[in-house]
Structure formats: C-alpha cells, structure tokens
Amino acid sequence: MSEEFRVVPVETHNALVEAAYKHRGYTQEESAYAAKFAAYASQHGIRTHNALKALHLDHLFGSGSQGCVPAAEIEKLDTKFEASQIWNANRKLGQATAYEALETCIEMADKYGVAQVSVDNAFHYLWGGGYVMEAAKRGYIAYTNCTAALAEVVPFGGKFPTLGTNPHSWGFPTTDAVGFPIVIDWATSVIAMGRVQQLAREGATLPPNAAVDKDGNPTTDPKEASALIPFGAHKGYGLSLINEIVAGFIGGSLPTVRNRAWEQEEEKHTACFYFQVIHPDALSAGAFAKGRDQSTNVKAVIDDILGHGNENCLLPGQIEAGAAQRSEKNGGLLFSEAEIDAFNELANECCAQSWDVSSFEIAK
Known part of the structure; x- marks a missing residue:
C-alpha cells in the first residue's frame, strides 16, 4: 500500500518556512529564496532536501553554529577571465547564493557561450538538481557540484569517513524532445544522508551496503548509520574526489575539518560550490544528419537510446517531472x-501557526 500524503498549499508552506528562517535572523530576501527553493524541491518529490532538511542543516551547521551568517554579503573578486566569476560568499545562505550564481552564469553564457562561477566560503545549497533543472527549463545546459557539509563517506577500501556525499548535477534542455528537462543528479554515496534521516523518521530500513555503523560494520538500520559508502566502488569514490579537488583549487577546507573542529582556528570550515552554464548554440557544429536541427537531433539521439526494446526505460528527471505533475x-x-508533524515543530520554534493535518486534503 502506498504512503498517504496531504496537500499543503504552496503559500502555507512558504509562509512557515519564511517565518522559520526570519526567526533565525535571515533577511526577508534570504528567507524568500529559502522558501522558494524548498517548495521547488517538494514540488518535484525531493523529500530528502526539502525545508525540513534545509532547516535541520541550518540548525546543525548554519546560523545555529558558525557555518552560515544571516544577511552576509557576497564579495566578487577580481579576475582576468571575462566568462568567469570568483566569489567569496562570506558564509551567506547557500540557496540565495546559488540562485544568484545561476543567474550570473546564464547572463554570461548569453554573451560568451559558456560561463562559470566558483564560490568559496559557502554554505550548502541543498539540492543541486533544482538549480540545473531551472536552467534547463530556460534552455541552457548547466552543471554544478559542491562539497558536502560534513565528511560522512569512507573512501573506497577505507575505514574512516574523509569525503562528503559530494553531489554532481547536470541539467539538459530537453523539454521539446521528451517533455521535461533531463536532470542527472546524484550524491556520490550509495544513499544521501538526507535519505537516511527520512528513513529513520519513518521507521524504514536502509538498502544493503549503503552505510556503516560507528565501528565500520555494514548496517541497514538508519538510526545506527554513522558513515556512508560510495556508490559503484572506485567509480563513486573517484567522482566524489572530483568535488574535493575542484574545491581545493577554489580554496576549500579540509574535508575532515569542515563544520567540525572549530578550535582549529587556522583552518577553514566552509564548503565550496561551482556552477557552469553552456548556451546550446555554443556547442553546435551544425552538421546534423538528414537535415535535422539541433533540437530534433537531440530528440533523435534520445529516441535511439530508448528504442530497440528499451522503451520502458526511465530518463533521469522523469520521476521528478512526474512528481511535479502530481x-x-x-x-x-x-x-x-x-x-507535517516535523513542520509543526518548526512552527512552535518560531511561534508561527501550526498546521492542522485534518485541514489538508488527501493527495490523489
């Protein structure tokens, strides 16, 4: 039997999320960005990175700790490269920073064909797929990666967590071809820690070989999970390593110190993230077979991949598109x-009106 869901109006959700962020000292603009992004994640069925996850991270590592500074200002550093920007976020709220980075990349890509923004001293921006999906819906190819808030993943063949879940996110403007943007978005661990928390909240179990307990032994109990395992053995490990090395070039902190060991004042404790946006016209060689243009050629390629008996295969982003339709x-x-019970705990925290579950319709 499928799980029962209640329908919460977007305005009701956003009002509570904004109130929770403002209660913690964030500006109206920052709080609105946070609520907008949380609603976008929930709209697309991303339950592991919704407002509950965002505010939990803020409590642990953000305004409740030393990792995020409400009302911080982004410092845009000098660079000799016209299609690149380098930012010191000064620990500004990650969602607000990421939205601005995405818009900046899109503006530069319109001019230069490709653009990038690297961000140092950042706070985690949550669901990377949401940002590249937004760019893809507007007709751009987009990529982002970031370093996770904590080192929670053991390297391939190792015992101690020295890597983050370190997601990669790609978005492609394929709405004309398949009806939705193809979004390839994954943590480089078998499972995201947000998913672990969700399963613990709901009394469910982990898949096998996804996590280890405090002694380094595999566990399927989300309440006993102490660290995560990379997906695909050495392949997931290598992809996770990419994020840390890119961040290292930006100015990133040591993974095992990030948001930990604050007494080591000479070390940084913040995350980094990276955005790249490509205008499709900047890629086109123009020599498409049978007189196809770029858009119809992309559709032909996808149709070929999903042909030959593969018609029932899912495309990345299809589940999220279905969730958005629902x-x-x-x-x-x-x-x-x-x-909803967890949202009501937030309402109590910020003295906002709690939600009456019986007032919300059951989802169809």
Whole structure:
C-alpha cells in the first residue's frame, strides 16, 4: 500500500518556512529564496532536501553554529577571465547564493557561450538538481557540484569517513524532445544522508551496503548509520574526489575539518560550490544528419537510446517531472503526516501557526 500524503498549499508552506528562517535572523530576501527553493524541491518529490532538511542543516551547521551568517554579503573578486566569476560568499545562505550564481552564469553564457562561477566560503545549497533543472527549463545546459557539509563517506577500501556525499548535477534542455528537462543528479554515496534521516523518521530500513555503523560494520538500520559508502566502488569514490579537488583549487577546507573542529582556528570550515552554464548554440557544429536541427537531433539521439526494446526505460528527471505533475494536479505540495508533524515543530520554534493535518486534503 502506498504512503498517504496531504496537500499543503504552496503559500502555507512558504509562509512557515519564511517565518522559520526570519526567526533565525535571515533577511526577508534570504528567507524568500529559502522558501522558494524548498517548495521547488517538494514540488518535484525531493523529500530528502526539502525545508525540513534545509532547516535541520541550518540548525546543525548554519546560523545555529558558525557555518552560515544571516544577511552576509557576497564579495566578487577580481579576475582576468571575462566568462568567469570568483566569489567569496562570506558564509551567506547557500540557496540565495546559488540562485544568484545561476543567474550570473546564464547572463554570461548569453554573451560568451559558456560561463562559470566558483564560490568559496559557502554554505550548502541543498539540492543541486533544482538549480540545473531551472536552467534547463530556460534552455541552457548547466552543471554544478559542491562539497558536502560534513565528511560522512569512507573512501573506497577505507575505514574512516574523509569525503562528503559530494553531489554532481547536470541539467539538459530537453523539454521539446521528451517533455521535461533531463536532470542527472546524484550524491556520490550509495544513499544521501538526507535519505537516511527520512528513513529513520519513518521507521524504514536502509538498502544493503549503503552505510556503516560507528565501528565500520555494514548496517541497514538508519538510526545506527554513522558513515556512508560510495556508490559503484572506485567509480563513486573517484567522482566524489572530483568535488574535493575542484574545491581545493577554489580554496576549500579540509574535508575532515569542515563544520567540525572549530578550535582549529587556522583552518577553514566552509564548503565550496561551482556552477557552469553552456548556451546550446555554443556547442553546435551544425552538421546534423538528414537535415535535422539541433533540437530534433537531440530528440533523435534520445529516441535511439530508448528504442530497440528499451522503451520502458526511465530518463533521469522523469520521476521528478512526474512528481511535479502530481503536485500540480493536487494543487499543492505533498507531505506525509510525519513530515507535517516535523513542520509543526518548526512552527512552535518560531511561534508561527501550526498546521492542522485534518485541514489538508488527501493527495490523489
């Protein structure tokens, strides 16, 4: 039997999320960005990176710690490269910083064909797929990666967590071809820590070979999970390593110190992230077969991949597109009763009106 969800109006959700962020000292603009992004994640069924995850991270490593500074200002550093920008975020809220980085990349890509923004002293921006999806919906190819808030993943063949879950996210403007943007977005661990927390909240179990306990032994109990395992053995390990090395070039902190060991004042404790946006016209060689243009050629390539008996295969981003359609059909965001209980804890924290679960319709 499938889990029952309640339909929460976007306005109701955003009002509470904004109130929670403002209660913690964030500006109206920052709080609005946070609520907008949380709603976008929930709209697309990303339950591991919704507002509950965002505010939990803020409590642990953000305004409740030393990792994020409400109302901080981004410092844009000098660079000799016209299609590149380098930012010191000064620990500004990650969602607000990431939205601005994405918009900046799009503006530069319109001019130069390709653009990048690297961000130092950042706070985690949550679901990377949401940003590249937004760019893809607007007709651009986009990529982002970031270093995770904590080192929670053991390297391939290792015992001690020295890597983050370190996600990679790609978005492609394929709405004309398949009806939605193809979004390839994954943590480089078998499972994201947000998913572990979700399963623990709901009394479920982990998949095998996804996590280890405090003694380094494999566990399927989310409440016993102490560290995560890379997906695909050495392949996931290598992809995770990319994020740390890119961050190292930007100015990144040591993974095992990040958001930990604050007494080591000479070390940085912040994350880094990186955005790249490509205008499709900047890639086109123009020599498409059978007189196809770029858009119809992309569709032909995808049709070939999903042909030959592969018609039932899913494309990355298809599940999220389906979740968005379901949200739209129901006229709101879908949450379990356990999630609504967690939202009411936030309401109590910021003295906002709590949600009456019985007032929300059951999702169809």
